[in-house]
Amino acid sequence: MSRCRSVMIGVLLLAVLVGCSRPTTYNQRIYVFGTLVDVTVWGIPEDQARARVDELAQAFQGMHTAWHAWRPGALGDLNEAIAQGRDVEVAGDLVPLLRQATDLYLKSDGLFNPAIGRLIALWGFHKDDPLDGRPPPAPEVVATLVSSDPGMDDLIIEGNRVSSRNRDVQVDLGGFAKGYAVDWAITSLRRNGVEHAIVNAGGDLRAIGSKGEQPWRIGVRHPQGNGVLAAIEVQGDESIFTSGNYERYNEHQGIRYPHIIDPRTGQPVQGVTSVTVIHHNGAEADAAATALVVAGVKEWPRIARQMGIDRVMLVEENGIVHMTPAMAERVAFQGQRPPVQITPLP
Known part of the structure; x- marks a missing residue:
């Protein structure tokens, strides 16, 4: 049967x-x-x-450890370096992700934008835990971050060294x-x-x-x-x-x-x-x-x-x-x- x-x-x-x-x-x-x-x-x-x-x-x-945007790991180290305005050498397997993510960002006219990790965190969506009914962020705080226009095309990739023209970039590869x-x-x-x-x-x-x-x-x-x-x-x-x-x-x-x-x-x-x-x-x-x-x-x-x-x-x-x-x-x-x-x- x-x-x-x-x-x-x-x-x-x-x-x-x-x-x-x-x-x-x-x-x-x-x-x-x-x-x-x-x-x-x-x-x-x-x-x-x-x-x-x-x-x-x-x-x-x-991969989970290396690609987590806010915890210690390759991507977390990159985001910390970007916030401090310095470049950093990243693991070789992260570079292809960043390059492909940038390509898809450009093809989507920026609607797919992994560089908005700060906005995601502002709304509280950066945690694995269930959301807690918090009030939305203040409109002026959101507007200030949006006006800085973080994008994947802000990244500068030279070999395995990566930096950003924009310190408000925080890469979140969750999408x-x-x-x-x-x-x-x-x-x-x-x-x-x-x-x-x-x-x-x-x-x-x-x-x-x-x-x-x-x-x-x-x-x-x-x-x-x-x-x-x-x-x-x-x-x-x-x-x-x-x-x-x-x-x-x-x-x-x-x-x-x-x-x-x-x-x-x-x-x-x-x-x-x-x-x-x-x-x-x-x-x-x-x-x-x-x-x-x-x-x-x-x-x-x-x-x-x-x-x-x-x-x-x-x-x-x-x-x-x-x-x-x-x-x-x-x-x-x-x-x-x-x-x-x-x-x-x-």
């Missing part, structure tokens, strides 16, 4: 691994990056799969590092002979291959409830990343302040509940999902085109769903179909 095996994949996605459950499926859960990372490997002996995933777990812990780590993990698994796997970091994932003759079937969680909004089948090599404003937020005197900050205003983004993208690269998908939330209903098609993302689903707070034609071909809504607008990219 066959049986269905389902795996809850965290914050914004539900992955249902559809097919015949066999002993060659191996799953391990790792807590890192402030979230649960699920690694599922199919088609190789369990002892080999366990060894490969154990290697990933060790590497993930090293990008998980995607980069997922890409690294898939590359590592492939290098070690794994052809079929899912690496899911807190609801954002990259899948390769398939589960036997069946595709990986991914459920996109409904941003206004606990159910599934839509299902997407993945077979081959694709990443699905979602950025949303409905699970991590601060609420003060009945007003909700989501954690995604618009770098142009210094204010939490309102009006968009979530953005889901499908792309071949996890880091690019991760950054794009955040940028498109910030872009909002009017600007997301232009920013998606600039970032090379052709499969996008944006959900407004009023429940209206916007999709590119390419995404509409892949999405199967579950339950009652929401109002949908199909928007070609310019």
Whole structure:
């Protein structure tokens, strides 16, 4: 007999691994990056799969330490040096992250901006702990920081030495590092002979291959409830990343302040509940999902085109769903179909 095996994949996605459950499926859960990372490997002996995933777990812990913006580590040391107006030699594996983050910052017209760590901290979103209902920061304090215009293009990278033209830059890779780590993990698994796997970091994932003759079937969680909004089948090599404003937020005197900050205003983004993208690269998908939330209903098609993302689903707070034609071909809504607008990219 066959049986269905389902795996809850965290914050914004539900992955249902559809097919015949066999002993060659191996799953391990790792807590890192402030979230649960699920690694599922199919088609190789369990002892080999366990060894490969154990290697990933060790590497993930090293990345988490090195890339944390406020704790001791490579990125924390860089931020301290920037605040003091000096350059610093950083670990070699941090430089590619900074370069790719800068490239995505430029492609997004600055809407994906890891340099606004000070703004993130100002709103209290720099902590792993639940938010405490604190009042929002004073408008004049936010305005002063926004006026200094910190951006990734302020960084000066010369070999492994990094400095900044702007002391208000504080690099926070939280909207990008998980995607980069997922890409690294898939590359590592492939290098070690794994052809079929899912690496899911807190609801954002990259899948390769398939589960036997069946595709990986991914459920996109409904941003206004606990159910599934839509299902997407993945077979081959694709990443699905979602950025949303409905699970991590601060609420003060009945007003909700989501954690995604618009770098142009210094204010939490309102009006968009979530953005889901499908792309071949996890880091690019991760950054794009955040940028498109910030872009909002009017600007997301232009920013998606600039970032090379052709499969996008944006959900407004009023429940209206916007999709590119390419995404509409892949999405199967579950339950009652929401109002949908199909928007070609310019």
